[in-house]
Amino acid sequence: MNPDLRNLIALQDTELKIASLQKQISDIPKQIETYHQELVRLEEAHQHRVVQLQEDTKRRRTFESEVDMMRARLSKLKDQLMLVKTNKEYTAMLHEIQMAEAQIRQEEDKILEIMEEMENLEASLKSDERELKARAEEIRKSVQACQSAIPELEAALVSLGEEKARAESNIQSELLARYRRIAELRKGIALAEARDELCTACHVRIRPQVYAELLGTEDIHSCDSCSRILYLKEAY
Numbered sequence: 608m609n610p611d612l613r614n615l616i617a618l619q620d621t622e623l624k625i626a627s628l629q630k631q632i633s634d635i636p637k638q639i640e641t642y643h644q645e646l647v648r649l650e651e652a653h654q655h656r657v658v659q660l661q662e663d664t665k666r667r668r669t670f671e672s673e674v675d676m677m678r679a680r681l682s683k684l685k686d687q688l689m690l691v692k693t694n695k696e697y698t699a700m701l702h703e704i705q706m707a708e709a710q711i712r713q714e715e716d717k718i719l720e721i722m723e724e725m726e727n728l729e730a731s732l733k734s735d736e737r738e739l740k741a742r743a744e745e746i747r748k749s750v751q752a753c754q755s756a757i758p759e760l761e762a763a764l765v766s767l768g769e770e771k772a773r774a775e776s777n778i779q780s781e782l783l784a785r786y787r788r789i790a791e792l793r794k795g796i797a798l799a800e801a802r803d804e805l806c807t808a809c810h811v812r813i814r815p816q817v818y819a820e821l822l823g824t825e826d827i828h829s830c831d832s833c834s835r836i837l838y839l840k841e842a843y
């Protein structure tokens with residue numbers, strides 16, 4: 608294989624590694640932000656349940672004071688029952704008492720319902736707190752891992768940069784310029800493997816004469832369709 612081509616392949620390989628490392632590094636703040644957002648969401652959901660529990664407590668108190676008032680009214684009704692004189696009055700009052708008792712039972716059922724809901728809420732709040740604590744700890748560790756990975760990634764980037772400079776210095780400037788032009792047009796991929804008479808980047812057939820020259824000579828050829836510089840893997 609043409610040594611220039613071999614160097615170009617090494618250069619592209621290094622540049623792709625650099626691009627991937629740079630992306631890894633630039634993704635870190637986003638990743639950390641995602642972790643923070645998760646934590647905020649968890650805390651909000653927890654806070655929501657805490658508020659719900661407080662509201663249930665208030666509702667329960669309201670119902671309880673209503674029941675107290677109803678009971679006071681009931682006992683007044685019972686006192687009055689002793690004082691009625693006619694049968695008709697007595698029946699009417701008795702009916703009123705029964706109604707009041709039924710109402711109290713209804714209210715007490717509501718209180719029981721609220722108490723049950725509160726019990727469930729309290730239980731889930733406790734397990735929530737444990738889960739929240741555990742997840743917050745996990746997130747804290749993940750964020751720390753993300754942050755502490757940066758220096759290592761940056762060091763790798765520096766050594767890849769040196770590798771890139773070395774590869775570039777080994778390539779004649781005209782070919783390097785051609786490589787750069789194509790790389791700019793083709794999202795950093797200026798080289799394409801030729802295989803089975805096809806350009807593996809754009810999948811267009813390579814002219815037989817060009818393919819024969821790729822196989823038999825050290826001439827550098829480009830794909831007619833995507834302009835990428837072609838190379839054969841077997842020879843590499």
Ligand SMILES: [Zn+2]
Binds near residue numbers: 809810835
């Ligand atoms: Zn092509």
